[in-house]
Amino acid sequence: MSDRITIIGAGAWGSALASLTQVNGCEPTIWSRSSDLTLAETVRDRVAIISAVSMSGVRAVIERLQNEIEPHQIIVTATKGLDAQTNRTPAKLWQTAFPNNPIVVLSGPNLSLEIQQGLPAATVVASHHPDASNKIQEIFSSPKFRVYTNDDPIGVEIAGTVKNVIAIAAGTCDGLKLGNNAKSALLTRGLAEIIRIGQYWGGKTETFYGLSGLGDLLTTCNSSLSRNYQVGYGLAQGRTLAEVLENLAGTAEGINTTKVLIQIANQHQIYMPIAVLVDRLLQGQITAPEAIIALMSRDRKSEY
Numbered sequence: 001m002s003d004r005i006t007i008i009g010a011g012a013w014g015s016a017l018a019s020l021t022q023v024n025g026c027e028p029t030i031w032s033r034s035s036d037l038t039l040a041e042t043v044r045d046r047v048a049i050i051s052a053v054s055m056s057g058v059r060a061v062i063e064r065l066q067n068e069i070e071p072h073q074i075i076v077t078a079t080k081g082l083d084a085q086t087n088r089t090p091a092k093l094w095q096t097a098f099p100n101n102p103i104v105v106l107s108g109p110n111l112s113l114e115i116q117q118g119l120p121a122a123t124v125v126a127s128h129h130p131d132a133s134n135k136i137q138e139i140f141s142s143p144k145f146r147v148y149t150n151d152d153p154i155g156v157e158i159a160g161t162v163k164n165v166i167a168i169a170a171g172t173c174d175g176l177k178l179g180n181n182a183k184s185a186l187l188t189r190g191l192a193e194i195i196r197i198g199q200y201w202g203g204k205t206e207t208f209y210g211l212s213g214l215g216d217l218l219t220t221c222n223s224s225l226s227r228n229y230q231v232g233y234g235l236a237q238g239r240t241l242a243e244v245l246e247n248l249a250g251t252a253e254g255i256n257t258t259k260v261l262i263q264i265a266n267q268h269q270i271y272m273p274i275a276v277l278v279d280r281l282l283q284g285q286i287t288a289p290e291a292i293i294a295l296m297s298r299d300r301k302s303e304y
Contacts, residue, residue, distance in 0.1 A: 002025045002026055002027050003021075003026045003027070003047045003048070003139060004026070004027045004029070004045065004046050004047060005021060005026055005027070005028050005029070005046055005047055005048045005049070005050060005139065006028070006029050006030075006031060006042050006043045006046045006048075006049050006050065007021075007028050007029070007030045007031070007050045007052055008031050008032075008039070008042075008049065008050065008051045008052060008053055008061055009030075009031075009032065009051065009052035009053040009054075009057075010030050010031070010032035010034075010035075011052065011053075011054075011250065012112035012113065012116070012250065013052045013078065013112045014030055014032075014050075014052035014053075015030065015112075015116065016110075016112040016115040016116050017050060017052055017078060017106075017140075018030050019115070019116060020115065020140050020142065020145050021139055021140060023142040023144075023145075024138070024139060024140075024141070024142060026139055029042055029046075031043075039061070039064050039065060039068070040064070040065070040068040043065065043068060043069060043073070044068075046073060047073070047074065047135070047139075048073065048074040048075075048076055048135070048136060048139065049065075049069065049073055049074070049075050049076065050076040050078060050106075051075070051076065051077050051078060051079055051090070051094070052078045052079065053079060054079065054081070054251045054253065055079055055080070055081025055082070055083065055090065055251075055253055055256060055257075056251075056256070058077075058079055058081075058083065058090050058093055058094075059083065059085075059093060062093060062094065062097045065097075066097065069098055069101060071100040071101055073101060074101070074102050074104060074132045074135060074136060075094050075098060075101050075102070075103050075104070076103075076104045076105075076106055076125075076136055077090040077091050077094055077103065077104070077105055077106070077157075078106045078107070079253075080107065080157075080160045080161045080164060080253050080257075081161055081164075081253040081256060081257050082161060082256070082257050082260040082261065082264075083260070084256060084259065084260055087260055087263070087264055089154070089157045089158065089161065090157070091103050091105050091153055091154070091157050102127060102128075102129035102131070102132035103127060103128075103129075103132075103153065104125050104126065104127040104129075104132050104133050104136050104153070105124075105125070105126045105127065105153040105156050105157045106123060106124070106125050106136065106140075107123065107124055107126075107156050107157060107159070107160035107212045107216065108121070108122060108123030108124050108160075108211045108212050108215060108216055109121065109122070109123075109211060109215045109216045109218065109219035109220070110123050110216075110219075111219060111223060111225045111226070112225075113225050114225070115145070118144060119144070120144045120145070120146075121144070121145055121146075122145070122146040122147070122148065122211055122215075123140070123145070123146075123147055123148070123211065123212075124147075124148050124149075124150045124156050124210065124211050124212040125137055125140070125147055125148070125149055125150070126149070126150035126151065126152055126153040126155075126156040126157075126212070127149075127151070127153055128151065128153065130149070130151070133149045133150070133151075134149060137149050148210075148211060150207065150210070150212070152203060152204045152207045154198075154201050154202055154203050155198055155201075155202075155203025155204050155207030155208065155212075155213075156203075156207055156212040156213075158194070158197065158198040158201050158203050159194055159198060159203070159207060159208050159212045159213035159216060159217075160212055160216050161253075161257055162193070162194045162197055162198070162257070162261065162275075163190075163194060163213075163216050163217040163220055163221070164220065164228045164252070164253050164254030164257055165228075165254045165257055165258050165261060165274075165275050165278055166186075166187070166190035166191075166193070166194065166217060166220075166221060166274060166275075166278075167217075167220040167221045167226050167228035167229045167232065167254060168228050168229070168231050168232040168235075168252075168254045168255075168258070168278050168281075168282070169186055169190065169232060169274050169277070169278050170183065170186060170187065170190075170220075170221035170222070170229060170232060171221075171226075171228065171229035171230060171231060171232025171233035171234075171235075171236065172232035172233065172235055172236045172281065172288045172291065172292075173186050173232075173236075173292075174229075174232075174233060174236070175232060175233040175234070175235070175236025175237055175288065176236045176288055176289065176292065178292065182292075183221075186221075186274070187217060187218070187221055189274060190217065190221075190274055191208065191213070191214060191217060193271075193272045193273075193274055193275060194208055194213065194217070195208045195213075196270055196271065196272065197261065197264070197265065197270055197272060198213075200264075200268060200270055227248055227249070227250050227251065227252040227253075228252045228253070228254035228255075230244070230248060230252070231244050231245075231248070231252045231254065231255065231282075232278075232281075232288075234247075235281055235282075235288055236288040238287075238288075240284065241255075241282055241284065254278075255282060258275060258278050258279045258282060259279065261275055261279075262275060262276060262279045273295065273298060274295065277291045277294055277295055278291075
């Protein structure tokens with residue numbers, strides 16, 4: 001009998017995830033707010049429940065599922081972001097609401113459009129419950145989608161979340177036509193910031209050099225398919241954030257992530273100069289050229 005799963009979120013990402021599970025004969029049901037069935041009906045008797053909604057919708061979905069999920073069901077979060085009210089990651093929100101369920105984080109260099117086109121890709125599924133991560137690995141693995149397991153869900157989640165902030169900076173860099181030298185320096189120092197904040201949260205250093213860290217960073221910062229990259233590129237053209245968002249298809253999670261990230265970094269004195277300048281750029285406090293000057297004019301220091 002094939003595995004029956006529910007995917008919450010009918011956007012490009014949710015649809016891509018659904019197509020991946022069908023390769024192995026799974027029966028995915030996609031739920032959105034326009035679905036005929038209620039969310040409670042959709043998750044009943046499912047092996048796994050996969051959340052592919054934007055960060056702003058996570059808490060609302062969790063609230064609707066209270067008392068509807070059985071302890072044996074696997075909850076997979078495929079959302080990248082930070083909750084503005086609690087500063088928590090999606091997995092932390094799910095685990096708090098459903099402490100008896102295995103939570104799995106799915107994250108990696110996975111551009112939805114490329115997956116829908118059938119192009120090869122790889123991802124990471126991370127959990128403190130090996131049986132759960134192995135099951136999700138089985139559900140998603142195929143000749144065109146390689147899935148690795150990992151026991152560091154917070155590291156995987158933070159890497160995928162913070163790279164969206166760096167992607168805004170990368171889009172700005174390309175929009176200003178600053179060249180490959182500058183881009184390489186930006187990504188390398190951006191990775192250092194991801195590791196710094198990730199270690200504060202308890203993530204393992206090696207996770208940030210893996211697929212969900214460096215791999216996802218390289219993809220998101222080098223592709224015009226990335227919405228966060230598009231935001232930075234648009235700002236570099238002199239457009240306002242409102243003008244950029246007006247023509248953006250979908251949510252650029254890096255915008256709201258930056259706000260929360262800066263609050264946490266300031267509160268705990270975590271040095272994140274790129275994220276700080278991205279925040280000022282998004283708020284309209286500086287222009288893209290001014291942000292580059294500020295980044296290059298910082299005090300001289302050792303690399304490590």
